[in-house]
């Protein structure tokens with residue numbers, strides 16, 4: 082059926098009128114308010130290099146849920162409420178799926194070819210798909226088997242050498258991930274791949290500090306010769322690039338060699354190599370840069386959550402006892418808890434939620450970039466602006482989480498009226514950039530937390546005078562926040578628990 086011309090003309094005029102009104106609104110809409118700016122420098126000098134989320138939360142108290150900054154002419158918007166984040170990053174996700182251009186980390190070092198910093202587009206979507214497919218339900222049985230085996234070994238390490246607790250958390254995550262991605266058995270954190278991954282993580286946190294490097298705002302500086310004064314960042318970029326390339330090439334080359342010899346264990350990399358025997362250089366680079374994302378920048382996230390768990394348990398013996406009592410009701414003696422038990426452990430799940438919330442490991446997620454002009458609550462959001470979600474502010478918003486600085490798993494039994502939403506909704510990022518490793522990370526954390534609580538007691542370390550030592554709760558203030566070194570006492574809950582741990586470690590599947 083054809084529509085009458087008059088009708089079409091009216092519809093066109095209406096669409097144009099609405100479009101015109103909307104563009105007028107954009108043109109008229111002011112930028113969100115924000116702290117006073119200096120000429121040229123803007124807010125470059127008032128944004129701290131550490132714990133930026135605390136300053137942002139303070140500014141949110143003055144300027145509201147969305148405020149704007151300018152650093153050397155580049156607009157930055159900070160979202161400080163669950164509503165603003167959901168409205169922009171989730172409901173308008175197509176507009177906010179890009180990443181900002183970061184000349185030092187992205188181009189000079191090359192991190193823009195890994196999914197987390199890659200610009201939004203086909204290659205990025207394919208990288209996410211590769212990661213998500215390798216972690217989906219079809220592979221869950223294998224992933225759970227690896228996690229089960231590694232946690233059994235971790236428990237035994239904790240009993241034999243409790244002082245090296247933070248080392249054991251690092252070992253556990255590295256062992257799960259390298260087994261999955263490269264079929265490599267990681268015996269200790271001194272393994273060359275773990276060292277390369279940890280070096281990458283250090284470099285990553287060092288170079289990804291908004292405002293830290295002038296070249297990120299004055300891109301032309303990258304073309305000046307290295308001998309020019311103030312070019313120290315070029316040396317840093319060269320060093321970081323070398324580390325990055327080694328991390329991309331060496332684990333892949335090792336598996337390629339094993340596949341050729343027929344000795345490779347099942348892994349994501351082995352599968353990619355076997356399924357594409359003659360890859361182009363671009364395809365190989367895509368495999369390397371995508372697979373390395375499992376450990377590059379992400380090991381430290383998961384380790385940080387595990388460290389927070391031990392710290393929180395040593396500080397809150399009542400919470401620990403309550404979680405152990407639930408565990409004892411659900412898991413019969415003589416076995417470790419398993420993934421199937423999870424649905425019957427609501428208090429333990431509430432403990433996990435508090436661990437994610439109390440000191441989130443990614444307090445400002447990773448910055449997004451808006452690709453078109455937009456309007457939110459009457460404010461103009463200019464195309465190209467960097468948009469930061471202040472996750473820390475949301476997870477400490479007293480209107481969502483009453484008494485937010487208190488660790489209180491019971492808060493999740495009161496979820497009516499939008500109170501106490503699951504912190505995992507925020508801790509793993511947003512929209513089209515939400516963390517694709519969420520289930521792998523969450524399952525790894527669940528299995529450690531459940532098995533530790535079932536078999537071990539965690540308490541404050543005891544000083545030479547026999548008195549408990551108050552742990553120093555000091556989180557780091559960079560892009561990724563994790564607890565500084567702390568001591569605690571870890572002991573088997575009973576002789577039977579000690580036997581269970583010993584048994585479990587002896588019966589680990591040696592394929593893994």
Ligand code: HEM
Pocket residue numbers: 196197198199209212374375376379380382383386442443446447448449508509510511512513514515516517518519521522523
């Ligand atoms: C507790 C552990 C983890 C936490 C808290 C975490 C959190 C995050 C956050 C906040 C982002 C940024 C999301 C955004 O931009 O809005 C992210 C991105 C990402 N995470 Fe995780 N992550 C964890 C573990 C992992 C693991 C184990 C993997 C392994 C596959 C992984 C893979 C990624 C990737 C590939 C991205 C980039 C996504 C993109 O830009 O499209 N993460 N993660």
